Each structure stands twice: as structure tokens, then as C-alpha cells.
Amino acid sequence: QVQLVQSGAEVKKPGASLRVSCKASGYTFTTLDINWVRQATGQGLEWMGWMSPNSGNTGYAPKFRGRFTISRDTSISTAYMELTSLTSEDTAVYFCASGPPGQPRIDYWGQGTLVTVSS
Amino acid sequence: QSVLTQPPSVSAAPGQKVTISCSGSSSNIGSNSVSWYQQLPGTAPKFLIYDNDKRPSGIPDRFSGSKSGTSATLGITGLQTGDEADYYCGTWDNSLSAFVFGTGTEVTVL
Numbered sequence: 001q002v003q004l005v006q007s008g009a010e011v012k013k014p015g016a017s018l019r020v021s022c023k024a025s026g027y028t029f030t031t032l033d034i035n036w037v038r039q040a041t042g043q044g045l046e047w048m049g050w051m052s053p054n055s056g057n058t059g060y061a062p063k064f065r066g067r068f069t070i071s072r073d074t075s076i077s078t079a080y081m082e083l084t085s086l087t088s089e090d091t092a093v094y095f096c097a098s099g100p101p102g103q104p105r106i107d108y109w110g111q112g113t114l115v116t117v118s119s
Numbered sequence: 120q121s122v123l124t125q126p127p128s129v130s131a132a133p134g135q136k137v138t139i140s141c142s143g144s145s146s147n148i149g150s151n152s153v154s155w156y157q158q159l160p161g162t163a164p165k166f167l168i169y170d171n172d173k174r175p176s177g178i179p180d181r182f183s184g185s186k187s188g189t190s191a192t193l194g195i196t197g198l199q200t201g202d203e204a205d206y207y208c209g210t211w212d213n214s215l216s217a218f219v220f221g222t223g224t225e226v227t228v229l
Contacts, residue, residue: 035218037164037220044121044205044207044220044221044222044223045156045158045164045207045209045220045223046220047209047217047218047219047220050218059216059217060217061215061217061218062215062217095163095164097164103152103169104151104152104153104154104209104210104211104218105152105154105166105169105170105209106154106156106164106166106209106218107166107169107175108166109163109164109165109166110163111163112163
């Protein structure tokens with residue numbers, strides 16, 4: 001079965017950078033796009049961006065362009081997200097999630113990674 | 120602020136039906152198919168509906184979806200206490216070149 005396993009919780013200082021990993025199993029890593037979605041406490045889902053593990057192509061939500069990057073290592077079926085210049089507004093649970101290329105749907109979700117930004 | 124608008128909450132008694140609306144525009148729902156997600160408290164979202172009205176394997180037929188113009192609707196019949204969750208619609212927005220989620224709707228079983 002498809003599984004997306006994310007790295008553990010993080011505590012960061014304002015201004016720092018964040019890196020979260022997402023290891024995929026149960027399918028061929030290059031056949032599904034990877035998305036990153038975040039959710040602040042008590043708030044809704046916010047899509048951040050996507051990557052094609054096959055081509056390496058990426059797309060980012062306007063709000064995050066310039067400080068958000070998705071990358072991957074196909075040899076270990078793992079995707080990464082990096083968010084720079086953190087502020088308290090970035091405190092949230094971050095989810096990696098996968099779905100068929102080019103389709104407006106997200107089929108599989110990781111367990112989420114809680115990120116706290118605090119001085 | 121999301122470009123897809125949902126009612127904050129809906130409720131009904133066990134066994135009854137609820138519908139959740141998702142209102143968008145020509146650049147998102149009007150041009151692309153809609154998916155729906157269920158998020159139980161403290162858990163990751165779960166994929167519920169795709170291509171406006173199709174259910175992934177394992178999703179009961181109590182859940183249904185539809186789309187008309189720039190709006191979509193999720194229906195849940197035979198409401199159960201286990202259906203208490205937040206529900207989100209989602210689609211691609213051509214103007215933003217981004218996937219967008221609805222504002223989310225909390226379903227309460229009375």
C-alpha cells in the first residue's frame with residue numbers, strides 16, 4: 001500500500017530555514033506527483049506547491065514563491081521541502097501528499113510534521 | 120483567503136443527509152474537476168471524491184459529489200457519528216497556477 005512517511009517535529013527560531021523529508025513506499029516514486037500542504041492550528045488546508053519526481057519540474061503557490069523549494073532524491077524515493085526566512089506565521093503542520101500527474105486531486109497523504117517557530 | 124467558499128458548518132441527525140457547497144469561479148471550478156477531502160480531528164486528510172463525482176476504492180456510496188458551472192456539492196447520506204469531520208473541496212486554479220482548497224466545512228452529527 002502507498003505510504004508517505006515524514007520526518008519528525010521541528011522547533012525553529014524566527015529567520016531560520018526548515019527542511020522536511022517525505023519517504024514514499026508502496027509504489028514507483030516517479031509515477032505520482034508530490035504536493036506539500038500545510039495547516040495552522042484551527043485553520044484550513046493551504047497548498048504550497050508540487051513536484052514531478054519524474055522530471056523534477058515544480059510549481060509553487062504565489063504566496064510561497066521565492067522562499068519555498070521542493071526537491072527529491074529518486075534513489076531513495078524521498079522528497080524534501082525547504083522553507084526559508086521562517087516567522088511565527090509558519091507555525092503549522094506540514095503534509096506531503098501524492099497524486100496522479102496533471103490531475104486536480106491528492107490521493108495519498110503523509111502523517112504530517114508539526115513545525116513550531118518561536119524565539 | 121481561499122478562492123473556494125464553503126459554509127463553515129452543517130449539521131444533521133444520525134441517518135439524515137447533509138450537503139456541502141463549494142463555490143468558485145471560471146478560473147477554477149468552472150474549468151477543472153473538483154476533489155473532496157475528509158479530515159477527522161487530529162489526522163491527515165483523506166481522499167474522498169475525484170473528477171467531481173467519482174469515489175476512490177473503499178469510499179462508501181453514502182458519499183457523493185456533483186458539479187454545476189462554478190459550484191460543486193458534496194453529499195453525505197445515512198449520516199453517522201464517524202462522519203463528524205472537516206470537509207474540504209479542492210481544484211486547480213488556472214489564474215493562480217496553483218491548487219486551491221475550499222475554506223472547509225465542519226460536519227456535526229446531532
